Amino acid sequence: MVAPSSDKELRALRRRCASAILAKIPPWLANLYLGGRGLGLRWRSGPASKPALSENEADGLSKVDGGGKEADAIANSDNDNSSDGSDEDVGQQQMLSEIEEGILDVFSDEYCNKHLVYSILELILVRLMPELAEKGVTELWEERLSL
Numbered sequence: 001m002v003a004p005s006s007d008k009e010l011r012a013l014r015r016r017c018a019s020a021i022l023a024k025i026p027p028w029l030a031n032l033y034l035g036g037r038g039l040g041l042r043w044r045s046g047p048a049s050k051p052a053l054s055e056n057e058a059d060g061l062s063k064v065d066g067g068g069k070e071a072d073a074i075a076n077s078d079n080d081n082s083s084d085g086s087d088e089d090v091g092q093q094q095m096l097s098e099i100e101e102g103i104l105d106v107f108s109d110e111y112c113n114k115h116l117v118y119s120i121l122e123l124i125l126v127r128l129m130p131e132l133a134e135k136g137v138t139e140l141w142e143e144r145l146s147l
Contacts, residue, residue, distance in 0.1 A: 018099040022092075034095040 004010040022030060106112055126133045131140060 014100050014104055015096060017104060018096045021099050021103070022095055030095055031091075034098045035091065 004013050022034075025034075107116075135143070
């Protein structure tokens with residue numbers, strides 16, 4: 001796995017990740033929290049959110065990365081009912097955009113990622129050596145060397 005080399009590949013990867021997340025969420029829960037009824041993750045009283053990608057852009061982005069059949073099926077769902085399908089497709093695109101901008105944007109922040117990695121390392125070390133939670137490293141060295 002290689003880091004994306006262009007903005008287009010990065011957008012395609014983010015869309016694929018959002019599609020995979022949406023595939024794991026039950027539909028009723030996704031409609032409740034990610035739907036367009038004002039119950040989304042982000043505060044909606046401010047300026048309007050960025051518009052979702054059009055179908056052509058979403059199709060082009062999903063073709064950049066070939067894997068993820070479940071994610072591609074959600075991102076490019078084609079229904080036989082044109083009236084219901086278009087409403088559902090717009091809803092799907094809106095939910096995908098909500099996941100990309102509301103959830104995945106948090107992990108694009110370098111400062112947040114640094115603290116996340118440090119917290120994970122601290123959790124692992126405290127689980128391996130519980131005495132680190134009570135005392136610092138220097139205190140433990142002094143205690144062990146003085147014996």
